[in-house]
Amino acid sequence: MASNQEILQKVQEKFADCVLETKDELGEATLSIKRECNVAVLSFLREDPDLAFDFLMDVCGVDYLEMGGPERFAVVYHLYSMKHNHRVRVKAFVPEDDPTIDTVSHLWAAANWAEREVFDMFGIEFNHHPDMRRILCPDDFEGHPLRKDFPLKGIGYRESFEKIERSNAQ
């Protein structure tokens, strides 16, 4: 099992110009990278025999509208290695005016639906994704619910159904 420092160092040596920041807090290793090299870094993490991150645990999105961050959105990948039992978190920041990033569904099959969920909830499009469409919200839903500027109570979908009256038939 490689320690957090070893994992972060290996990636930093290979991709010095891609890595923006590394953090090792609370026992968790976090890597912030530029969004252009996300496929390169993630395939290295998967292929390298000492790292061998073969399990993509989650792909999630973050909206930094109220918190303030380097860009508006971030796509966060949580990886786990079943062989070596170590974990890493990889963050790629995505700007608001061009919310696209490359897909990693050719590396891990789990990324397919996880990226669809990020698209549905945040509106971040994944380039070359085999099936880029909404997964949780209805197909005709407009808007991306987990963005900070989307109201919690929604924009009217939950009231937009037809009312069936009680019939007097017996």
Add this chain to the structure above:
Amino acid sequence: MGIESKLGDNILTTTIDSFINWARKNSLWPMPFGTACCAIEMMSVLGPKYDLARFGAEAIRFSPRQSDLMIVAGRVSIKMMPILQKIYRQMSEPKWVISMGACASSGGLFNTYATVQGIDNFIPVDVYVPGCPPRPETLIDAVLRIQKKIEKERSLQYK
């Protein structure tokens, strides 16, 4: 309608009415429309300990065509609501609806963009069951209230 209007409002029609109502209330066939956690409590009501079969609700039909009581147990999302309405329309008359739990009755804990704030805004509900989830005895009480409601119906006396 036919012969009922000729018979009028007398002891014959009230006796037939009470017989029809007695038959209907003691053979309610529920359709469990369980979507979330309340469905687990509904399953325990249908199980051997809190037996619903002793009140006549023995045949649990998952088909709306073969049931007369729909128990909506659990939160109904915006994607599920049109399906619920379709299933409700597919049930044949007479039909009753129990809205089980806080989420089906009012949206419950989830005042969000994706949860319908009470199914009674869109389909007619007869009995509401409070609770999160309601105890099995509360659901049995709701079925008994539906039975009391059925007793008062007048199918033969043309209003």
